[in-house]
Amino acid sequence: MAWTKYQLMLAAMMLTTGSINTLSAKWADNFSAPGCHDSPSHTFSHPFLQAVGMFLGELSCLVVFYIMLCHDRRSPEPKINQGQSFNPLLFLPPALCDMTATSIMYVALNMTSASSFQMLRGAVIIFxxxxxVAFLGRRLVASQWIGILITILGLVVVGLADFVSGKRDDTHKLSDVITGDLLIIMAQIIAAVQMVLEEKFVYKHDVHPLRAVGTEGFFGFVILSILLIPMFYIPVGGFSNNPRQVLEDALDAFCQIGHQPMIVLALLGNxxxxxxxxxxxxxxxxxxxxTTRMVLDSLRTVVIWAVSLAVGWEQFHGLQVLGFIILLLGAALYNGLHRPLLAKLPCWTQGEEDSGEREGLLSAGRGSVNEAS
Structure with missing residues (x-):
């Protein structure tokens, strides 16, 4: 079936904005500028402030939801289903997970390449x-278990590619690359917990997706903005790249923006x-x-990778190609993208496998609603 112009526009928007999201965050990380009190020029390393900006973007989805709701109520036949009434505090636990995972990923993005960052996020499938299975009582079918095993193999290959490139490239230290990769994997565990919490406590209330994203964005924005205050005084030694070597120096970030206004463009892009x-x-x-959403999400990894190579942020490594292909295969199997091909075989019977993969697709579609970066 041919896509309409509106569907093509949506697909292009998802691919473009998803790619811009990671690339703009990495672009901000690559800027160098003096900080406050005439401190020497240093890289813009402010992951927690960047995470606040990301949650501000999610919060805007709540504004869009209420604008759409007001417009819908004025129409003769309202179409928006608000779902059941619910306690907004239900979103607090998943929002805390989202806040933690996003902050860790922005820290990791400072340490590794944008393409590896995007590829390693595929680990969320495993967790x-x-x-x-453990907390929702879901039973994975054979193809999903195979997809998980293949994804693990893909992660090993991408990690090996980073290990090899870390020895050759001057952009990141080998120790930073390995630490960044491990932090990304850790963040995916927390992101998986977030998805399970949403599945168990939130989605049974049939909350509109924009409202769900916006509510989590509200909690993440408010809580992380408040946490910037104690972070300003928490020393972390050599772990931080800001002059005062504290967990987050928001004032230093604004001083750097004053010296290099282009940073604002990168942050706004994010x-x-x-x-x-x-x-x-x-x-x-x-x-x-x-299914289309999963395919487009994989394609944006290719776009991020291509742009990073084109602007010289990283060098080409064949192992990364192999790792990406393996990760793509694992995601395809887990999300049931092979099912339409198997359905054409005369020996194929739709049964438990078909049901399980359809369930996996639905879970993937819901779980990636508030994907960050």
């Missing part, structure tokens, strides 16, 4: 699958793109399919 990416992702799932 989401295992946690859904904030605005996450809002449009969430809207486009939700709309693609609704208007086309969750």
């Amino acid at each position: 989401t699958g295992l946690l859904s 904030t605005v793109s996450i809002a449009f990416f969430n809207f486009a992702g939700i709309s693609v799932t609704k208007e086309i399919s969750a």
